[in-house]
Amino acid sequence: VESMARTIKKYNSEKHKNVKAILLVPELSSYKVSKSAIIDNPYVKFIVLKNSTLDSTRRFARELIDNLNANYKVVCADANKKTAAYAQIGFALKEEKLLNDNVCYVQTVSGGVGATGFIESALQLKANPEILVIQPSSEKSSPIVDALFQHSNGKDPLSVFKNGKYTTSRIEPTLGSGHPLYAIDKFVQWRENGGRIIPGRITKEDLVMHKEKILDALVNAGVYPDKDIGSKMYDLEKSGFIAFVGAIIFANKIESSNIVINFTGRYPDPDTLIPKPATPHLIFNPSKGVQELIKNLNL
Structure with a gap:
């Protein structure tokens, strides 16, 4: 927006x-x-x-x-225009030599067009990175992850929609797409054509458990000037933290040596840090x- x-x-x-x-x-x-x-x-x-x-x-x-x-x-x-826009992420990573078969790209997904854009760039650049897609597990709020688990088990991924409606996550309100058919189709195609994609869910308890360590890491990396600012940014937008926690929890499922986390952030404001x-x-x-x-x- x-x-x-x-x-x-x-x-x-x-x-x-x-x-x-x-x-x-x-x-x-x-x-x-x-x-x-x-x-x-x-x-x-x-x-x-x-x-x-x-x-x-x-x-x-x-x-x-x-x-x-x-x-x-x-x-x-x-969705097609958004996918094309998000493909720029892959091209930027390519310039940094971070789009290859030994990289796992981690992103929180809602409608999923960010990760499908990354797939689009990987296909164009003939790369086969791993992809870890994370959704919060609160009530029934992880349709993409559920669909990919169904597909892993040899079942129809769209059958997840036969058991009631999906709702907006209470953990992060921007993660509320309840019927992301476009992304599910793209992810299944990617997997069936030899692409690697790992689905994962995290809970609110997971987020709370790892929050302080992640804030320490982000301050040390210079992303935030201090933990107080970092905590306020966490309250404003949790998607990046959810992706970070997902990378920690599902690290043992990642084969690649390098992990790239799409840490959804905020546009710099010239007048205030928050x-x-x-x-x-x-x-x-x-x-x-x-x-x-x-x-x-x-x-």
């Missing part, structure tokens, strides 16, 4: 365009959007959807796109319908 806001502003300024962006964010995770990404950015409408999940927000976004198409040229970031939350342009109840939202947007 933040990257889109910053990119739109930069593109419009450099190309003298007036492309507008509507950022729909579930209320549960809206506090993560930084003030610096939205303030003084006339091209972006930051909308918080009440009582929404990631999946319901996506459905509402599709309905909004359909309605806007009548009067506007609308472009949305679908990003301040943005004020939304509108807090909207999606039950009122997309036409009501369009009226309020003043496009």
